[in-house]
Amino acid sequence: MNKKQLFEQIKTKKSFLCVGLDPVMENIPKHLLKYDNPVLEFNKQIIDATKDLCVAYKPNTAFYESMGLKGWETLIRTWEYIDKDIFTIADAKRGDIGNTSAMYADAFFNLEKSGMSFDSITVAPYMGKDSVGPFLNYTDKWVILLALTSNAGHSDFQLHHTPEGKLYEEVIRISSQWANSEQLMYVVGATRGAEFENIRRLAPDNFLLVPGVGAQGGSLADVCQYGLNSECGLLVNSARGIIYASNGEDFAERAREEALKLQQEMAQILESAGLV
Numbered sequence: 362m363n364k365k366q367l368f369e370q371i372k373t374k375k376s377f378l379c380v381g382l383d384p385v386m387e388n389i390p391k392h393l394l395k396y397d398n399p400v401l402e403f404n405k406q407i408i409d410a411t412k413d414l415c416v417a418y419k420p421n422t423a424f425y426e427s428m429g430l431k432g433w434e435t436l437i438r439t440w441e442y443i444d445k446d447i448f449t450i451a452d453a454k455r456g457d458i459g460n461t462s463a464m465y466a467d468a469f470f471n472l473e474k475s476g477m478s479f480d481s482i483t484v485a486p487y488m489g490k491d492s493v494g495p496f497l498n499y500t501d502k503w504v505i506l507l508a509l510t511s512n513a514g515h516s517d518f519q520l521h522h523t524p525e526g527k528l529y530e531e532v533i534r535i536s537s538q539w540a541n542s543e544q545l546m547y548v549v550g551a552t553r554g555a556e557f558e559n560i561r562r563l564a565p566d567n568f569l570l571v572p573g574v575g576a577q578g579g580s581l582a583d584v585c586q587y588g589l590n591s592e593c594g595l596l597v598n599s600a601r602g603i604i605y606a607s608n609g610e611d612f613a614e615r616a617r618e619e620a621l622k623l624q625q626e627m628a629q630i631l632e633s634a635g636l637v
């Protein structure tokens with residue numbers, strides 16, 4: 362999916378919501394345990410309940426990898442189940458020397474080889490251009506580079522001062538020479554509201570993947586104040602706040618209610634900004 366198509370989806374659905382599909386076996390509602398693959402059933406029901414309210418799904422691959430062979434199969438089946446007009450993010454946070462990165466890129470983008478072809482992947486910038494390049498070689502796919510993360514440890518490296526500015530600013534400045542905003546997004550945590558103005562100065566046109574609303578306490582209003590651009594430019598993710606709204610038989614309905622609250626807030630923001 363290209364940028365124009367993504368913005369069209371945002372306008373059609375009046376939403377820039379990304380639902381995080383991060384299933385944990387212990388939290389799967391008991392009544393689903395009778396299924397051969399309870400996690401897949403859980404994901405399918407969450408997708409059915411939210412797909413008209415969101416424009417993206419982001420399975421974090423750790424939640425699948427931790428379940429071994431069955432988990433990897435669940436990731437593939439989940440990707441297959443998502444309608445192809447919804448943007449998909451493999452939240453894998455990969456990056457290695459070039460030939461290894463090329464294998465990671467195949468793992469998530471090359472349908473013939475791996476059985477999956479996500480629209481995008483999260484990538485760590487630390488190993489530099491030749492590490493990110495193999496993902497960008499898939500020219501119809503997106504790289505979502507970690508810039509300023511939502512966790513407390515973001516300050517350990519990302520805020521360090523370099524002669525040119527903070528380290529995360531350098532990540533944005535340098536990486537924006539590798540690809541343009543048609544192929545490169547940045548991760549910026551919703552908990553970093555105060556930095557969005559600065560980030561938009563450095564990356565005016567790039568989409569930002571913004572995790573951290575819901576369970577991590579980030580504010581949608583703060584993110585949008587400076588984060589919004591003329592093509593929306595934001596994908597705001599919530600996982601636990603939606604998928605674990607209930608662990609009873611009503612889990613899918615309750616997930617929908619939480620997704621709807623965010624979608625309605627987003628619709629208002631898009632309307633106020635004159636984008637829809």
Ligand SMILES: O=C(O)c1cc(=O)[nH]c(=O)n1[C@@H]1O[C@H](COP(=O)(O)O)[C@@H](O)[C@H]1O
Nearest residue numbers: 421483510511548550572576577599600601
């Ligand atoms: O790249 C990410 O998606 C990510 C970056 C970041 O800075 N913070 C962050 O929480 N994430 C991911 O976003 C999701 C957040 O989930 P919830 O806190 O449950 O909404 C998890 O899959 C995290 O791994």
